[in-house]
Amino acid sequence: MKRIAGAVIAILIYSAIVFYFGWSVATWVELYLPINNWIFGIIWGLIAFGFIIGRVSHKLRVFSIVGSFWMIVMQYGLILFPIASILTWIFPAHLNLIGWIVFGIFIIIIIFGMYNAYTPVVRELSIVMPKKGSKLESIKVVVASDFHLGLLSNRAHLTRFVKKANAEKPDLVLLAGDLVDDDPIWFVQKGMSEVMKQLTSTYGIYGVLGNHEYYGKKIPLLVEEMEASNVRMLLDETILVADSFYLTGREDMTNKNRKQLSELAPEERGLPWFVMDHTPSNLLIPEKEAVDFHVSGHTHLGQMWPNHLFTRRIFELDYGYRRKGSLHAIVSSGFGFWGPPIRLGSQSELWSVNIKLEDGEV
Template sequence: MKKIFGAAVAILLYSAIVFYFGWSVATWLELYFPINNWLFGIVWGLITFGYIIGKVSHKLRIFSIIGSYWMVVMEYGILLFPLAAIFTWIFPKHLNLIGWIVTGIFLLIFIIGTYYAYTPVVRELAIVMPKKESKLKSLKVVVASDFHLGLLANKAHLTRFVRKANAEKPDLILLVGDLVDDDPIWFVQKGMSEVMKQLQSTYGIYGVLGNHEYYGKQIPLLVEEMEASNVRMLLDETILVVDSFYLTGREDKTNKNRKQLFEIAPEKKDLPWFVMDHTPSNLLVPEKEKVDFHVSGHTHLGQMWPNHLLTKRIFELDYGYRKKGSLHAMVSSGFGFWGPPIRIGSQSELWSVNIKLEDGDV
């Protein structure tokens, strides 16, 4: 009952906000041409509830796209529309100009945000850790997360990743969850597997699940597609790679039955130990278990400013690199995006990590 009540309150609040936004837009547009309130209301409703409508069927994907972009209007409209109302109250004769200023700000957000979403960068990181009994002296690792491959993070965007990753000539590629946007249907239908197969790495390409794979409820299909794309999925398991380092892939914390880290730890800690865990929920655990290199994603660095203030409060490390005891921890903002292909205050990225393995304690 509480959940139903909470959902009802949320829907009513959301409906009130979108009604206010719609009324504001209609008032401004009426300066230029007459508005049919019923027709405008229907169109506005389809736009504002587009994301939900798009979830009904894949055939309604146009509504998913419209709904994704609507999220940007909601994000910044909560600030801009009330400000516009205040300025209109102070300067009632300048409604026309105020409307164009708000429109211009939204256009800038869309243009700049699109650029940062679709123009990924390579972040460089160099770390040193004990080699223990490893045969290797160094290792170059490409780390990427949160692709959300689907309608908007599409085949072309995946191609950008493959080109940039291969240019780094990596020894190892780690794909740290949220590989697809819920359902892998578009990964399959758009032939993205053929692009993923072009990734090149000396010691292999490995991936883990994120929360969105669980939302999509098509995990067996996703795993099958990734394995066919030469990406080995690690689901709560640890493997030994070229007799030189251990690699663990954890189930996402969305899976309440996932194993504890100590349950899947290597029996011996005689080699460097790398762990992939999509959500950087608790760094105390890998530090305690003597993990050497821990990589995550999930946060998107908020994706759109000022959401990073929230992720910073939730996670001990919501972005970047931190050394915690002997643990080297890294969190990526992601190569793709969730919802709109818009990034403000963050940028699509992959990490190129040069690991130097040295004798003795480091």
């Protein structure tokens, strides 16, 4: 009962915000064009609830796209519309100018944000760790996460990743979860498997599940598609790679039945140990278990400013590289995006990590 009441309250608050935004826009537009309030209200409501409508059926995907862009309005409208209302109250004669300024800011946000989202960069890092018993002198690892492959993070964007990753000539590729945007249907229908198959690596390409694969509830299909794309999915599994290092892929923490990291530890600890875990929930655990290299994603670095202020408080490491004792940890902001195809305060990326293995303690 409390859950239903909470949902009703949330819908009422959201609807009130949508009404306020719509009233503000209509007031400005009416300076230039006559508006039928009923028609405007219906269109505005369909846009505001488009993300939900698009989930009803894949045939309504246009609503999902419109709803994704609506998130930009919600994110920054909560800041801009109240400011605009106050300025209009103080300077009522300048409603037209205030409206154009707000409109211009939204356009700048969209243009700059889409550039950051669709123009990925390569973050380079060099680290040194104990060789232990490995026969390798070095390993180049490409790390990427949070592709959210679907309607907007599409085949063309995946192609950008494959080209940039292959240019690094990696020994190992680690895909740290949220590979598809909930449902792998668009990965299948748009033939993204053919693009993923072009990814090359000396010792293989490996992936793990993220929370969005669980939201989509089609994990068997996702795993099947990834395996067919030459991406080996590790689901609470530890394997020996090239007789030189161990690699563990953890189930996402969304799965309450996932194994503890200690249960996945290699029986023989004479080689370097790499771990993929989509959510960087607690770095103390891999540090305690003597993991050498730990990669995650999930946070998107907030994706849209100023959301990074929240991820920074939630996670010990919400982005970048950190060393904790013998543990080397990386959290990527992701190659794709969730919802709107924009990034402010972050940029789509992949990591190219040169790992040098040396004898003795490092």
